[in-house]
Amino acid sequence: MPRKPVAVLVTLLLALAGAGLCVLAGTPLPWMMGPLLATACASVAGAPTAGWRPLGNAGQWIIGTALGLYFTPQVTALVGSLWWAIGLAIAWALGLGWFFGGWLHRVNAAHMPEVAAPKMRATSYFAGAIGGASEMTLLAERAHARTDLVAASHSLRLLLVTVTIPFAMQFSGLHGLDLNPPVLRAVHGPGLALLALATAAGAWLMHRLGRANPWFMGPLLAAMGLTMGGISLSGIPSWLSNAAQLLIAVGLGVRFSRAFLYAAPRWMAxxxxxxxxxxxxxAGFAWLLAQTTGLPLATLILGTSPGGIAEMAITAKVLQLGVPVVTAFQVCRLVAVLVLVAPLYRWLYPDASDAETG
Known part of the structure; x- marks a missing residue:
């Protein structure tokens, strides 16, 4: 159990109130946007907010399962035909992260003399990489970087992208690739129980193998395998999907604190x-891909945006902007970044790497 169960309960109630206000206001993604903003603002204000990792894992599990149900054989064939576009998107993400890291280094290095040059280079590089916050922070720690600045960078980037893109999509009027298999609308109790067991087994296996995001990737792959094989057990109830969005949003919102913003204001700016x-x-890169693939611009903006896989896939799901394509782009990018970002750092900055290991 969490150390502060009362704080966890109060945080969940605050998140639920935030979701309710956003539902009344008609904002996009109310079950993610409301809890995220409510918990982040409360945390920055100094309120004793708290999350509980198993609840965040449960949210990842549910969303991963829900997304996997979109991958029917027909949809899988469509995604497979886009392999070259996904490859370009991976190269784009790696290059974009490198430029972002270079920008952070150029703007901040001279104003942070207390950070040694090799450590500053590693901090900027891993803070700029377009990957998961926990994974990039772990890689930064191995490179002897300032992990607090790396974690802060990724948390703030995810918050900005998660808040900005849904509003932009809603007010722009852009439409995506709406692929909703019938199974998504049919909920069957026994089938849902079997689906939960199968996806839980996927999460357990990914965890045992030490893979990244096991509570998201395991259920996603398990549900994908069933759906691609033509096995339709059950859809996910809408209330369960909403609860999962709330739990994921709380996990992101409680990362913020007053010290988080005041520790390095120039870095955060x-x-x-x-x-x-x-x-x-x-968005410009997505437009170029849209011209060559014929896919809707909104779908490709989500697929190539510098956001988190769960947040962008949820946006695609709620706004019906092409879940399978967005998920495929984001998953392939995540895997490629996790595999390549550390070797690329050693190749791009051999002097910094040698100084850290020496």
Whole structure:
């Protein structure tokens, strides 16, 4: 159990109130947007907010399962035909992260003399990489970087992208690739129980193998395998999907604190400006892909945006903007970044790497 069960319960009630306000206001993604903003603002204000990792894992499990149900054989064939576009998106993400890291280093290195040059290079590089916050922080720790700045950069980037893109999609009127298999609308109790067991086994296996995001990737792959094989057990109830969004949002919102913003204001300001710049140029890259693939621009913006896989896939799911394509782009990018970002660092900055290990 969590150390502060009362704080966890109060945080969940606050998140639920935030979701209710966003539902009444008609904002996009109310069950993610409301809890995220409510818990983040409360945390920055100094309130004793708290999360509980098993609840966040449960949210990842449910969303991973729900997304996997979109991958019917017909949809899988469509995604497979886009392998070249996914490859370009991976190269784009690696290059964009490198430029973002270079921007952070250029703006902050001279103003943080207390951080040694090799450590500053590693901090900027892993803070700029377009990957998961926990994974990039772990890689940064191995490179002897400032893990607090790396974690802060990724948390703030995810918050900005998660808040900005849904509003932009809703107000722009862009439409995506709406592929909703019938199984998504049919909920069967026994089938849902079997689906839960199968996807839980997938999460357990990924955890045992030490893979990244096991509570998301395991259920996603298990549900994909069943759906691609033509096995339709059950859809996911809408209330369960909403609860999962709330739990994921709370896990992100409680990362923030008052010290989080005041520790390195210049660093945080450069992260904000850099993230907004990445959103703009990524939209341009998505437009180029849309011209060559014929896919809707909204779908490709989500697929190539510098956001988190769960957050962007949820956006695609709720706004019906092409879940399978967005998920495929984001999953392939995540795997490629996790595999390549550390070797690329050693190749790009051999002097910094040698200084850290020596």
């Amino acid at each position: 450069s992260v904000v400006l850099g993230t907004l710049g990445m959103l703009a140029v990524s």
